[in-house]
Amino acid sequence: MSKPSQTKEDRQDASVPPIAVLSLPDHTLDQLRMGIEDNVPYGERIEKVSAELRLRSDPDRVIPGKAVEFPWSREARARSKARDLSIEARLDVFKDDLRAIRIANEVLNRAATMRAVEAAEAAIFEIRCLGETARFAILNRTHLEMTRQFLEQLESIESFRGRVSNEILDALKERALNEFTARMNRASKADVEFSKSEILRLKS
Amino acid sequence: MAELADDEHKLHVRLNSIALPEHLRQSILTSAITLVNQADKSAAILANDLERHALSEAAICRDQCEELHDIQPQERAALARQCETLLLDLVHSAQPLHELKARSIG
Numbered sequence: 001m002s003k004p005s006q007t008k009e010d011r012q013d014a015s016v017p018p019i020a021v022l023s024l025p026d027h028t029l030d031q032l033r034m035g036i037e038d039n040v041p042y043g044e045r046i047e048k049v050s051a052e053l054r055l056r057s058d059p060d061r062v063i064p065g066k067a068v069e070f071p072w073s074r075e076a077r078a079r080s081k082a083r084d085l086s087i088e089a090r091l092d093v094f095k096d097d098l099r100a101i102r103i104a105n106e107v108l109n110r111a112a113t114m115r116a117v118e119a120a121e122a123a124i125f126e127i128r129c130l131g132e133t134a135r136f137a138i139l140n141r142t143h144l145e146m147t148r149q150f151l152e153q154l155e156s157i158e159s160f161r162g163r164v165s166n167e168i169l170d171a172l173k174e175r176a177l178n179e180f181t182a183r184m185n186r187a188s189k190a191d192v193e194f195s196k197s198e199i200l201r202l203k204s
Numbered sequence: 205m206a207e208l209a210d211d212e213h214k215l216h217v218r219l220n221s222i223a224l225p226e227h228l229r230q231s232i233l234t235s236a237i238t239l240v241n242q243a244d245k246s247a248a249i250l251a252n253d254l255e256r257h258a259l260s261e262a263a264i265c266r267d268q269c270e271e272l273h274d275i276q277p278q279e280r281a282a283l284a285r286q287c288e289t290l291l292l293d294l295v296h297s298a299q300p301l302h303e304l305k306a307r308s309i310g
Contacts, residue, residue: 124226131230135237142241146248153252163263168288183244186209
């Protein structure tokens with residue numbers, strides 16, 4: 001059972017003289033490959049190529065049908081062979097189309113996966129950046145506060161100058177500096193050494 | 205404080221072994237650093253307060269030693285230093301002052 005469109009097409013093909021069929025543009029494929037006729041929509045170009053393929057694989061191109069034909073005649077046998085070859089060729093084209101569709105689908109799937117991975121990586125990077133920024137702000141505040149505490153501690157120690165022996169006060173200041181250094185290093189996960197003489201000279 | 209730093213490191217290791225959304229991981233890390241820094245700051249404030257109190261008590265003790273007229277001035281000064289050291293070592297038991305002084309002299 002044939003489709004209505006095919007029937008119509010066959011009727012059209014039968015009504016058109018063979019010469020006119022053969023004179024249809026054979027360069028449609030080339031045009032499609034070279035991208036000529038940019039003003040023609042892509043779907044229309046595909047349709048033209050499909051029509052061209054159908055025409056070129058039509059066995060009537062080799063041996064046009066006659067009103068009366070004996071099945072054992074040479075033409076009839078050649079026509080039968082041409083029909084078989086045409087079916088085979090159309091099947092091959094169909095297989096190629098399916099393979100191309102499968103490859104295109106795979107490529108699209110991979111592209112979609114890559115885009116999803118890229119988007120996820122960008123999102124994770126952004127989240128990490130935000131986290132690091134927040135932690136750096138906390139660390140910065142902590143450093144400022146620790147520095148303020150250290151200065152207050154030095155002032156507090158100095159305020160006892162004259163009431164407590166100088167050796168004790170100097171030892172306490174050195175201890176305060178060591179603790180401050182250790183605390184700052186621990187907070188910033190660093191290993192920085194401050195110049196003790198320079199810092200202690202400020203207050204003594 | 206060293207124990208706190210160790211615990212923080214352990215938290216990082218344990219957190220890396222858990223599968224969880226990235227924003228939640230970052231949030232936990234931020235909370236951890238906030239807690240550790242808060243603990244560090246609080247410890248520093250407490251240590252400063254204690255040291256200030258100890259210095260105040262040491263000053264009072266020194267004044268009391270100065271009032272001991274029965275002993276020689278050198279003995280009074282030595283006694284006052286001993287009392288100061290004892291009081292300040294009490295609040296800095298982790299690193300006594302006499303060790304610090306000896307190290308700084310050395």
